[in-house]
Amino acid sequence: MKKLLVKISVVLVLLAACDMLAGLGLDWLRDHSPDGRYYKTKYSLEACNEDVVVIGSSRGEINYVSQIIEDSLGLPCWNASRGGQGTPYFRAIQEGILSRYAPKVVILNIDDNDLETRPNYEHAGVLRPFYHNHPEIRPILDQTSKYEWALLKSRLYAYNSSYYYLIRPYLVKGLDGKTSDKGWKPRLDKMQRDIGGVIEPEPQKVPLHPESVALFDTLISKFQQRGTRVFLVVSPNFGRSVSASSAIEYLKKTSQQRGIPLFVYSNDTAFITKPEYFVDPEHLNVEGAQLFTRNLIRQIKPHIHPNHLSQYDDTLR
Amino acid sequence: MLFNSIDFAIFLPIVFALFWTIGRHSVKTQNWLLLLASYFFYGCWDWRFLSLLAFSSAFDYFVGAALYKEHNNRKRKLLFWSSVAVNLTLLGFFKYYNFFADSLINAFSFFGHPLNMTTLQVLLPVGISFYTFQSMSYAFDIYRRELEPVKDIVPFMTFVAFFPHMVAGPIQRASFFLPQFLKHKVFSYELAAKGLKLMLFGFFMKVAIADRVALYVNAVYGNVDMHTGWSYLMATLFFAFQIYGDFAGYSLIAIGCALLFGFHMSPNFNRPYFSGSFREFWSRWHMSLSTWFKDYLYIPLGGNRGSKGRTYANLFSTFVISGLWHGANWTFVIWGAIHGAFQIVERVAQELKFPRIPRPLNILVVFAGVCLAWVFFRAATVQDAFQVIGGMFTNLHGSPYIGDIGIFAFSVTGVLVLLLIEFFQEYYPDTTLLNHRWAPVRYATMLTMLVWIITLGVFDGSQFIYFQF
Numbered sequence: 001m002k003k004l005l006v007k008i009s010v011v012l013v014l015l016a017a018c019d020m021l022a023g024l025g026l027d028w029l030r031d032h033s034p035d036g037r038y039y040k041t042k043y044s045l046e047a048c049n050e051d052v053v054v055i056g057s058s059r060g061e062i063n064y065v066s067q068i069i070e071d072s073l074g075l076p077c078w079n080a081s082r083g084g085q086g087t088p089y090f091r092a093i094q095e096g097i098l099s100r101y102a103p104k105v106v107i108l109n110i111d112d113n114d115l116e117t118r119p120n121y122e123h124a125g126v127l128r129p130f131y132h133n134h135p136e137i138r139p140i141l142d143q144t145s146k147y148e149w150a151l152l153k154s155r156l157y158a159y160n161s162s163y164y165y166l167i168r169p170y171l172v173k174g175l176d177g178k179t180s181d182k183g184w185k186p187r188l189d190k191m192q193r194d195i196g197g198v199i200e201p202e203p204q205k206v207p208l209h210p211e212s213v214a215l216f217d218t219l220i221s222k223f224q225q226r227g228t229r230v231f232l233v234v235s236p237n238f239g240r241s242v243s244a245s246s247a248i249e250y251l252k253k254t255s256q257q258r259g260i261p262l263f264v265y266s267n268d269t270a271f272i273t274k275p276e277y278f279v280d281p282e283h284l285n286v287e288g289a290q291l292f293t294r295n296l297i298r299q300i301k302p303h304i305h306p307n308h309l310s311q312y313d314d315t316l317r
Numbered sequence: 318m319l320f321n322s323i324d325f326a327i328f329l330p331i332v333f334a335l336f337w338t339i340g341r342h343s344v345k346t347q348n349w350l351l352l353l354a355s356y357f358f359y360g361c362w363d364w365r366f367l368s369l370l371a372f373s374s375a376f377d378y379f380v381g382a383a384l385y386k387e388h389n390n391r392k393r394k395l396l397f398w399s400s401v402a403v404n405l406t407l408l409g410f411f412k413y414y415n416f417f418a419d420s421l422i423n424a425f426s427f428f429g430h431p432l433n434m435t436t437l438q439v440l441l442p443v444g445i446s447f448y449t450f451q452s453m454s455y456a457f458d459i460y461r462r463e464l465e466p467v468k469d470i471v472p473f474m475t476f477v478a479f480f481p482h483m484v485a486g487p488i489q490r491a492s493f494f495l496p497q498f499l500k501h502k503v504f505s506y507e508l509a510a511k512g513l514k515l516m517l518f519g520f521f522m523k524v525a526i527a528d529r530v531a532l533y534v535n536a537v538y539g540n541v542d543m544h545t546g547w548s549y550l551m552a553t554l555f556f557a558f559q560i561y562g563d564f565a566g567y568s569l570i571a572i573g574c575a576l577l578f579g580f581h582m583s584p585n586f587n588r589p590y591f592s593g594s595f596r597e598f599w600s601r602w603h604m605s606l607s608t609w610f611k612d613y614l615y616i617p618l619g620g621n622r623g624s625k626g627r628t629y630a631n632l633f634s635t636f637v638i639s640g641l642w643h644g645a646n647w648t649f650v651i652w653g654a655i656h657g658a659f660q661i662v663e664r665v666a667q668e669l670k671f672p673r674i675p676r677p678l679n680i681l682v683v684f685a686g687v688c689l690a691w692v693f694f695r696a697a698t699v700q701d702a703f704q705v706i707g708g709m710f711t712n713l714h715g716s717p718y719i720g721d722i723g724i725f726a727f728s729v730t731g732v733l734v735l736l737l738i739e740f741f742q743e744y745y746p747d748t749t750l751l752n753h754r755w756a757p758v759r760y761a762t763m764l765t766m767l768v769w770i771i772t773l774g775v776f777d778g779s780q781f782i783y784f785q786f
Binding site: 001003004007008010011014015018019022122145146147150151154156157159160161162163164165 | 506722760763772774
């Protein structure tokens, strides 16, 4: 028995050493990434200081052109959205940002069914490499599994499945958007599909998921408590009109109760029937994103007239 | 509690420590400890089904004792069939009630006579197919006078409930496995070390291969309408390795875990995708179930002792029943039927003395046939399965769905590494690195596997596929 325990200990010590060494290398790769997903998350958590921050999933990342927002509002903008993510990721990014500063404006892209499913904490696992250096995001990541806090003692585990996206920016630059795009991920293709103007009928209503709603409320409250002006936006989908899903109705209610402007584009025929603006049914291409951002900013601008911003920043008067 | 969970990583060392400390002095204590640990392990899923497990075991124990004492053939037969009836009734009710009720309703509706019949929301107790078969084998073996009954009920109940194999096998024959519960276990470093290595390789197969490729397979099979032939082909190929990695991985963990306590289990897999015939495939795939069906169904049905036609019928029905054993769905029945048909075609080809083809080509043909049958095993419905098979041959335009390129790349790498390892195990067995004579090579291999599991494994606590059977 003693022999077995000694040998198990040897393997565990060697594994711990491998874990530590590999962790150092991986941390270096994460910290020196020239662009890409890890660069973006690191910047969002640790360095961004822009007045306007866009937060959302892939729709947020692809549909909102930071430069247009910046030029139109005259305020620096950073798009902190990330594909495949939902409210748990948004909350983590929020914690990272609010631990350093409070942006003046946050544009929050919410999908038309975002609050109808359980919050996907597992997807927020992409933040694991940042767990050690960012105590503020730990409570959110700890929700991904029962023993996440223990598993994350391992640096190798923190980088589980991340190698492809960690190494790719060193080999091919700009695949997830250039740094000069300020978080926006332009998609160049055009969708090869026409529906002849026929759009899918309104989907059946699905009940809201209380956990998602609670998380969303926290997200909004925390920004409002810090004096950030929040804008809620629902992006358009090609060929699908959604104007009265449970999530949208909840957003409308929240918008009224909290005085948050809400802009619903998911039933806007200027987009949803135009394949030339989409790269796939859920994401706009460059042309569509530019048009969408301009339209949106035109709607947002009156709300952030210096008078409206008075309580947030006197310098803008 | 799953093998690939932190709960199990806490549970196993505790049981191991208790077994070899307070349990080391007597076989009685060892059995009691294992019995309690196994019932706790099973109770973690659903404690309500513990009574079912206890009832099934106790019933067969008493039938076994009565069978041994009884000399009247008629009464022996009656006792034996009572064991079969009770076990199959339990299995039939919990696993197949809704399947047969739904099938009956659908059949009547098809002929224009809607049937008003109640279906129940019957919960499937995890592992019921495995532990009832294991428990039944005890009565079988005593009936055939191949085994003497045990005097004490505790070793028997431990044999049925032994946690490493209770929920998904390997199904152990009473004549082979039960006597091991009657012998006092003495710790052996060699056995424990071997067990840990098997467990390591099992975890590698499950977490780093099966669960990784499952992400792609689920994306395609979960939404067959959205995909084309190339994606179906890719997903089916991946599924072949998913189910292999999942089940062979589980079996290795189970066997390795049993070795930690000094128990030897019969192997369950032997590199099945290197089989040169379908017959060989079934001597390498889920071996414990194949031999169970051969000994307790195929041979009692008459095996190959009758005419050719009778042999084929026995073979076919054994495979169809084996398919149904896997799950209460027509997809499994068809899967079994396809394998039955493969066996018959192969035998006919042999009898007609078809010219032999090189073994590598045979391996490819068998693999292709097995993959074709896997479509039915994986698809949610028979319709989906036909859509996938049809698409594989007619819808081959465009490029396959890749999904997340990182996940796809890790899946392909994992499958290739597994194939490479198996190739060396098959053709150069002396070169296996995990058991290499040089300690540095062994350690390096263990570390590489551990690092691979941690860095590329999927830790979403996914179930083992065979737990549902």
